[in-house]
Amino acid sequence: MLPDSVRRLIDEFAALPGIGRRSAERLAFWVLKSSTPEAMKLANAIAEVKKSVKHCSVCWNLTDVDPCPICGDDRRDAGVVLVVEQPKDLITLEQTGMFNGVYHVLLGRLDPLDGVGPDSLTVSSLLARLDKPATNARGTPVRELILGLNPDMEGDSTALWLAEEARKRGVQVSRLARGLPTGGQIEFANAAVLADAIAGRQRM
Amino acid sequence: MPHLSDEAICVRHWDFSETSQTVSLFCRAGGMLRGLAKGAKRVGGRFSGGIDLLTLGQVVAITKPGRDLATLTDWTLTRTWRSLRSDLAANQAAYYLVDLVQRSLEQADPHPELFDALVEALDRIEAGHAAEATLVFQWRLLDELGYAPRLDPTVGTGTSVHFSADGGGTVAEERPNAWKVRRTTVAFLADVMSSADAAAVALAADRETLTRANRLLAAYVRHVLGTQPTTMRLLFPNL
Numbered sequence: 001m002l003p004d005s006v007r008r009l010i011d012e013f014a015a016l017p018g019i020g021r022r023s024a025e026r027l028a029f030w031v032l033k034s035s036t037p038e039a040m041k042l043a044n045a046i047a048e049v050k051k052s053v054k055h056c057s058v059c060w061n062l063t064d065v066d067p068c069p070i071c072g073d074d075r076r077d078a079g080v081v082l083v084v085e086q087p088k089d090l091i092t093l094e095q096t097g098m099f100n101g102v103y104h105v106l107l108g109r110l111d112p113l114d115g116v117g118p119d120s121l122t123v124s125s126l127l128a129r130l131d132k133p134a135t136n137a138r139g140t141p142v143r144e145l146i147l148g149l150n151p152d153m154e155g156d157s158t159a160l161w162l163a164e165e166a167r168k169r170g171v172q173v174s175r176l177a178r179g180l181p182t183g184g185q186i187e188f189a190n191a192a193v194l195a196d197a198i199a200g201r202q203r204m
Numbered sequence: 205m206p207h208l209s210d211e212a213i214c215v216r217h218w219d220f221s222e223t224s225q226t227v228s229l230f231c232r233a234g235g236m237l238r239g240l241a242k243g244a245k246r247v248g249g250r251f252s253g254g255i256d257l258l259t260l261g262q263v264v265a266i267t268k269p270g271r272d273l274a275t276l277t278d279w280t281l282t283r284t285w286r287s288l289r290s291d292l293a294a295n296q297a298a299y300y301l302v303d304l305v306q307r308s309l310e311q312a313d314p315h316p317e318l319f320d321a322l323v324e325a326l327d328r329i330e331a332g333h334a335a336e337a338t339l340v341f342q343w344r345l346l347d348e349l350g351y352a353p354r355l356d357p358t359v360g361t362g363t364s365v366h367f368s369a370d371g372g373g374t375v376a377e378e379r380p381n382a383w384k385v386r387r388t389t390v391a392f393l394a395d396v397m398s399s400a401d402a403a404a405v406a407l408a409a410d411r412e413t414l415t416r417a418n419r420l421l422a423a424y425v426r427h428v429l430g431t432q433p434t435t436m437r438l439l440f441p442n443l
Contacts, residue, residue, distance in 0.1 A: 018222065112299050112435045113216060113257075113306070153257035156289040157299070164292055190252035192259065192284045199286070 006032065058129070058137050060105040060122045062087045070094075070102055071137035077101045078140035083126065083162065084148045085109050085155065093148060101146070102137045104129065109149060109158040118161070126162070130169045147175040151196075208274075210234050211282075212263045213322060214255050215302040226273070227255050229263055230305050230322065235314040239265050239274035252281040258298055259284050260323065272311065285330045296438045297334035301325055301341050303435040304425065308349055318348045328403065335414050336406040338439070342421040343397055351428050353421075357391035365390050367420065369427035383423065389416040419443060 002010075006028060013024035031039050055061070056068035063069070070076065080101030084090050090103050106121045118124070125135075133141040145166045149155035163173045179197030180189055189197070208231075215236075216228035225244040229237045244251040252261070255276075260283035265274040287294040301322060309315060321344040328337035346352045354373030359365055367390070368375045368382040374390055375382060392405075392413050399405045406414065422440050426432045436443065 112296075112438055113303055115434045117434065152254070153259075153288070157295050160290070160292040160295050190281045192256070192281055193253070195284065195286065 055105075058135070059103045060107060060125065061090055061103060067137065074138060075100075076137075078137035079143040080146065081126075081129065081136070081142050081144070082146040082148050085150060085158075089148065089150075101144075106149075106158070109154045110161055111154050112157070123162070127165060127169075130166060130171050142171055144172045144174065147173065149175075151176075151178050206267050207264065207277075208234055208237075208267060209262065209264045210237075211260065211319075212237070213260050213302070213319070214257050215306040217255060217257055225255055227276070228306055229255075230302075230309070230319060231263065231314075232316050232319040233314060234312060236306070236309045236311045237263070237265065237267075237274055238272055238311060239263075239276040241276040241279065244276075244279070250277065251279040255279050256284075258288055258302060258326070285326050287330045287332070288326075293334050294329045294332075296435070297329050297338050298326060300338065300433075300435040300439045303433050304342070304345055304429075307429055307433065308345060315348055318344060321345075321348075324403070333403075333407060335411075335418060336403060336409075339396065339406050339414060339418045339421065340402045342418070342425055343393075343402065346421070346425065346428070347397075349428075351424075352397070353424055355390050355394040355397060357387050357394055363387055367424075369424055383420075385420055386416060388413060389420060393417050393420065 009028045009031065010021075010024045013019055013027045014021050019027070031042070052064045053062050054064070054066065056063045056066055056071055058067045058071040061068045061070065065072075071078070077100055081104050082093065082099060082101055083104045083106060084093065085106055085108060087105055090105055093099060104122070104126045106123065106126070108116060108121045110116055110118065110121070129136040130142050130145070133139055136142055145162070147159040147162060149159050159175055166173045177200055179193060179200050180186065186194070210231040210233050212229035212231040214227055215230050218226045220226045220240060223245045224240065224242045226238065226240050229239065231237050241251050241255055243249050245254045255261070259281055262280045262282060263276060264278035265276045267274045285298065288298045289295070305318070305322060321341055325337040325341040328340075343352070353367070356374045357365065359374050359376045363386060364384045365387050366375050366378050366382040367373065367385045368379045370381060371379060392409060396402045396405045396417070409417075419440055422436055422443055426436060426443070432443070
């Protein structure tokens with residue numbers, strides 16, 4: 001019933017994460033209804049992002065300039081590196097405005113049950129930053145590694161492995177605090193969160 | 205639709221969508237259960253914020269005949285082992301144990317004694333005895349699956365004994381592919397296996413004997429599984 005090109009567009013939208021068939025149809029009909037310049041703006045934005053965005057050669061964040069604006073910013077402390085799993089984690093942490101160091105994006109985490117080892121991630125590049133200051137942002141030696149991995153078993157396994165490697169190199173290691181969320185209620189927290197909160201209590 | 209409620213340890217999990225998970229749970233009464241936990245990762249939901257690997261909880265699920273995947277309706281986290289998240293040796297030992305479980309057991313094949321052995325092993329790892337826990341659990345798994353090796357430290361002569369994985373344990377004479385193992389290692393393993401308190405025997409052993417016995421059992425497990433899992437390589441790098 002529908003022309004092939006429209007069916008193809010619906011299929012492409014439906015392949016996007018979180019988009020079902022009905023939503024894909026709605027998006028396709030929005031494209032059909034919109035003016036040609038409007039529709040081409042979307043098409044060009046997709047083409048542009050695929051052409052110009054790459055990984056930063058220092059931290060593996062997504063960027064259109066190399067090194068990325070964070071690694072190139074001389075107001076930031078390049079001696080403190082916060083390690084995250086994915087670029088979206090970096091964005092979330094950066095939005096807090098609380099961190100003034102630089103990042104390293106692993107592009108995944110260790111998962112021994114799935115056979116994902118250090119070679120599948122950007123670990124060698126991170127270790128090179130620790131070993132050779134010239135490969136770190138602005139040639140600065142790394143003093144501290146902050147492990148900002150997800151607090152699940154795979155994230156913790158990755159953190160333990162990286163901590164061991166950093167300690168061998170004499171680099172100070174810390175990890176993000178864990179426990180009760182601000183605005184949350186003790187009554188609704190699970191046992192693991194409460195145990196973390198008790199173990200990580202702070203002197204007042 | 206039958207409901208089940210059981211004590212379970214998560215031995216594998218995968219992201220199904222941004223908020224949902226599929227999980228493999230080792231249930232005490234029901235054995236392995238694969239299930240879908242819709243919205244599991246939402247904070248404050250019915251799944252304690254997500255089902256994490258190597259945690260113990262109470263699961264409620266709906267199973268349908270002929271379907272491999274159950275629908276999980278509730279998960280109450282009851283137990284975590286903190287050292288698995290703070291000590292690399294403990295973490296790698298625990299990964300190895302759950303990997304053995306998820307590779308060895310079929311769906312809906314109950315092994316309550318093995319479940320208890322896994323909980324005991326994780327407790328022992330938590331107490332700082334990862335090597336002893338690994339040894340006893342490897343033995344308990346092999347025994348439960350009917351692959352317990354025959355261990356006779358009196359066969360043959362000299363300080364070493366021939367161990368044939370194909371032959372199911374120690375053998376009197378040399379065979380192709382048989383391993384040469386120390387008589388003391390076999391004697392120690394035989395003690396562990398015949399003791400009512402295997403953990404106490406393992407705890408009393410010297411480090412070298414314990415390491416040798418663990419490696420022998422791991423090599424035998426590798427033979428039984430027909431593959432060497434990554435988790436085994438991490439724990440026994442030169443096996």
